[in-house]
Amino acid sequence: MKPMISLSCLCAALALAGCATPPGPVEVTRFVAPESLARLGQGTIFVETMPGTDGDSLAMAPYKAAVARELAALGYVETDRASASQIAQVGVDGYVIGSNGRRSPVSVGVGGRTGGYGSGVGVGIGINLGGGEKDRLGTELSVRISEAAGGASLWEGRADFSPPEDSPLARGTANAQTVASALFREFPGNNGETIEVKVPE
Template sequence: MPSTITRIALALSAPFALAACASAPWAGPTEITRFSAQTLDEAPRGRIAVTIAPGEEAGGLAMQPYIDAVTRELAALGYDPVATGGSQVAEVRAGRGALLADGSRRSPVSVGVGGSTGTYGSGVGVGIGINLGGGPRETVDTSMAVVIRDMDTREVLWEGRASFAATTNADEYEARNAADKLASALFAGFPGNSGETIEVE
């Protein structure tokens, strides 16, 4: 039978052990949903402007990792990404919101106007780089949405949304890593099955 001193030591160490477990870095799979128009197959993969979506905060560097990640993925798919011009445009949104204990998402902390876009309301408020509070054990949902339009007609050719949850002390939480994770999953197997939601590890 443990001695009184041993029992006291175990009792005192338990909260610290639980705290250590609770603060372990964690990142979940990426959930993606994509829609594509029939006319996407007819559209050449030529010059495409990669821009921040209308209504998003254009100032500062918060969106740059997401723009860069989308640009790399589109180039790998055979597009010619440019800052302006082109026959198509890729509009990028990104945002973060803390996940509550019941699994629901708190409204994103927004530094932009936000809003909805496309056929399934994929708009998210930008909250990149903002301290949401709660310490290193807080779990945050990071999302990115991309809409590809015909530059002249403004017809939506393709759109997708990707999101994943991670603790704020995980490597994937860092903005550039988060952007790479989201863009890689979003454009994997492009254009994907229209209307299908899948998880990518």
């Protein structure tokens, strides 16, 4: 059974609007090599969009900002790319889980990334984002931290969250804060371990 970790309250996001259906946990998986541990959580870092994602997308901004805040809280100092000792690349995929349980990749304003995880499941036209009570709007946040010099990977993680489509945590800043906070909970985590981070209702 996956361990369950409580996630601290996300301030006003939940106070402003309730949700009839619980948002569900964030599933987090992280990979870290033992030899990388001493270099993580310190030094300068530059946060950029992961290759294959539209770097100009305004919808990427809250995710990159949320990741940057988490990294600063861990001890990193955000700087420009030329001065950074490490690079954090951020990617976001969106999908819908319909009432039939099928997972359909969609572009929901997160740079148009619709490939990769689940990309062959339920692809179709006319997805009803305002559909029934069981429809869920999912986000998969991926972050890779690597050495600026040489590009050696130090840490990789992904956080997968699929609250009901009408949840206040399904989009925007509240969604970004939720997945980023879960992803970096008890950083760096154990190599290859998947945990579930509970999100308060």
